Amino acid sequence: MSAGLRLDGVTHLHDRAGTAGVRDVSLAVAPGETVGLVGRSGAGKSTLVSVALGLLPAQRGEVAYDGRPLPRRRPGPRRSRELRRTVQWVPQDPAGSLDPRRHLGRQLLDPQRRLRVPGDHEQRAREALARVGLDATIATRRPHEVSGGQAQRVALARALVTGARVLLADEPVTGLDHDRRDDVLDLLLALSRDPVAPLGLLLVCHDLDAVARTCARTVVLDGGRVVEQGPTGPLLTRPTHPATRALVDARPPDVHPHAPTHQETS
Numbered sequence: 001m002s003a004g005l006r007l008d009g010v011t012h013l014h015d016r017a018g019t020a021g022v023r024d025v026s027l028a029v030a031p032g033e034t035v036g037l038v039g040r041s042g043a044g045k046s047t048l049v050s051v052a053l054g055l056l057p058a059q060r061g062e063v064a065y066d067g068r069p070l071p072r073r074r075p076g077p078r079r080s081r082e083l084r085r086t087v088q089w090v091p092q093d094p095a096g097s098l099d100p101r102r103h104l105g106r107q108l109l110d111p112q113r114r115l116r117v118p119g120d121h122e123q124r125a126r127e128a129l130a131r132v133g134l135d136a137t138i139a140t141r142r143p144h145e146v147s148g149g150q151a152q153r154v155a156l157a158r159a160l161v162t163g164a165r166v167l168l169a170d171e172p173v174t175g176l177d178h179d180r181r182d183d184v185l186d187l188l189l190a191l192s193r194d195p196v197a198p199l200g201l202l203l204v205c206h207d208l209d210a211v212a213r214t215c216a217r218t219v220v221l222d223g224g225r226v227v228e229q230g231p232t233g234p235l236l237t238r239p240t241h242p243a244t245r246a247l248v249d250a251r252p253p254d255v256h257p258h259a260p261t262h263q264e265t266s
């Protein structure tokens, strides 16, 4: 059994002509692995994330969580809940996705109730907060009563609280300032390296510096297909496919040349 998320020869085309979507994509993210997914606009990244989350069907191929294939048809409510617990989605600007009116603690209980997670929900909420380096007392506050960095952490705790083993983070740092960006990325990296409950991470990101900082391995999509993949360092310094080269060439000049990369910190 392969733990985590596995896509095997997955195709999802949006139109009959077959010009848009993803084709024959295989990739795996095991707990503890950090994988970047990059590609120009329209390359198929969001489509792939939707298929990986079971929101769009794999017309060909297979998506499996912890070795168990997702059903081709929309799964029933019970199976759906099981799946949601295993693989969680982290949206763009995670803190901005918190409900401003509700106490943060409530927002850590809601997904557990919704997904009928077994066990003591309050305890799981405290554990999730500890994993992201926050004290449990923050649960009594609302988003505007904590710092932006703390809110980001709570949002990540919310993704963890159901017992997720893999996070799909779709442009989670777009629009954040440099320090906040690094805070989120470093936290994701630390969570992936947690010795007790290592997390798998698929990071969809157009910021190649963020990918270099966080992801051991990177997959390049172009025209809906995987055109290059491998260890992030060599892939970004010696790209072989023109699509990868174009992404690397479009990278803005490094304004923080001393930011540690994944390679330097691992």
Ligand SMILES: Nc1ncnc2c1ncn2[C@@H]1O[C@H](COP(=O)(O)OP(=O)(O)OP(=O)(O)O)[C@@H](O)[C@H]1O
Binding pocket: 014, 015, 019, 020, 021, 039, 040, 041, 042, 043, 044, 045, 046, 047, 048
């Ligand atoms: N619901 C849809 N119906 C029809 N075509 C779609 C749909 N969603 C996406 N597409 C098309 O599929 C292709 C891949 O789009 P997708 O959004 O997956 O790319 P992306 O790499 O995520 O792009 P971006 O970086 O701009 O978000 C594009 O040609 C897009 O126009």
